[in-house]
Amino acid sequence: MKIVDGRGLACPQPVVLTKKEVENKESTEFQVIVDNEVAKNNVVRFLNNRNVNVTATEEKDGDFYISASKGEAKTEEVEACGCTNINYQDTAVFINSEAIGSGSQILGKKLMNAFFYTLTTMDDKPSYIVFMNGGVLTCVSGAETVENIKKLDEQGVRIVCCGTCLDFFEMKDQLEVGEISNMYSIVEILTSHNVITM
Numbered sequence: 001m002k003i004v005d006g007r008g009l010a011c012p013q014p015v016v017l018t019k020k021e022v023e024n025k026e027s028t029e030f031q032v033i034v035d036n037e038v039a040k041n042n043v044v045r046f047l048n049n050r051n052v053n054v055t056a057t058e059e060k061d062g063d064f065y066i067s068a069s070k071g072e073a074k075t076e077e078v079e080a081c082g083c084t085n086i087n088y089q090d091t092a093v094f095i096n097s098e099a100i101g102s103g104s105q106i107l108g109k110k111l112m113n114a115f116f117y118t119l120t121t122m123d124d125k126p127s128y129i130v131f132m133n134g135g136v137l138t139c140v141s142g143a144e145t146v147e148n149i150k151k152l153d154e155q156g157v158r159i160v161c162c163g164t165c166l167d168f169f170e171m172k173d174q175l176e177v178g179e180i181s182n183m184y185s186i187v188e189i190l191t192s193h194n195v196i197t198m
Contacts, residue, residue, distance in 0.1 A: 002030040006039060007063060012114060014039045015046050016121045022050055022070065029055075032066040040064035091126040092193035093119075095135035098143070100198055109145075112138060115198060116148035125157050126196070128189050131178065132162040140166075141174040150177045162186060 004021050006014030014034050021030050032043050040057065047054050047068050056067040099108025100115060116138075119125060129152065131139055138145040139161055153159045159178030166172040166180065 001067075002027045004030055004032040006043070007033055007035040009039075010114075011039070011042065012118050015042050016118070018043050018046055019121065022047070022052055027070075029067070029069045032068065034064050034066070035062065037064065040066060090194050092128040092130055092189050092195050093126050094190065094195050094197045095129060095131045095138065096197070097134045098137040098145075099134075112198070113144045113148065116145050116152065119157075120148055120151045120155065125152065125155060127193065128158045128160055130160045130162075130186055130189055132165050132186065134165075136161045136165045136171065136175075137169065139175055139178050140171045141176055143176075146176045153177050160186060160189065 002021060002024075004017050006017050009017070014032065018032050021027065021032075034040050034043060043066055044054055044057065047066070053069045054066060055069050056065075058065045058067075095112075097108070098112060099105050100111040101108050129149070137143060139149055139159065140146070149159060160181045161175060161178040163172070163180040163182055166175060172180065
């Protein structure tokens with residue numbers, strides 16, 4: 001049985017490793033090991049959402065062992081949730097800050113980096129990610145997010161940064177990833193796509 005070791009990994013890496021094993025056509029049974037209950041719950045929820053049978057969960061010495069067996073997907077349940085009708089190519093993500101949410105800026109930046117990392121692992125990706133105001137700071141030298149945004153760029157997602165915003169922050173010469181754009185082009189993108197705002 002294949003072992004997926006997610007111990008010591010920050011969210012969402014245990015789920016990402018589990019996803020890779022679910023997609024591995026050569027294995028039918030596997031076990032995921034994580035070192036905290038939140039990760040266990042996230043992995044079990046992910047497996048349930050993918051119609052993978054969770055055959056056992058066991059705790060030993062503070063680690064959680066999740067045994068899983070792949071079965072036939074229940075397509076009627078997938079269709080019922082509306083997921084089959086989503087066209088991610090018609091989607092643009094709008095980033096207007098270097099952090100997600102309010103409260104701790106440090107936590108918000110960590111969440112933003114986790115968002116970009118997770119997006120790199122998804123099969124379906126948006127057509128565009130548009131960065132304005134403080135969002136452009138995620139695309140410049142020294143930002144933790146740059147490497148994951150570069151991966152998204154390499155995976156075919158168009159990265160669009162507001163030139164006025166880069167000028168305001170005096171960071172245009174430090175842009176590491178993405179094309180510099182203007183308000184007219186940005187408005188065209190946002191009005192012709194389904195927009196997810198982070």
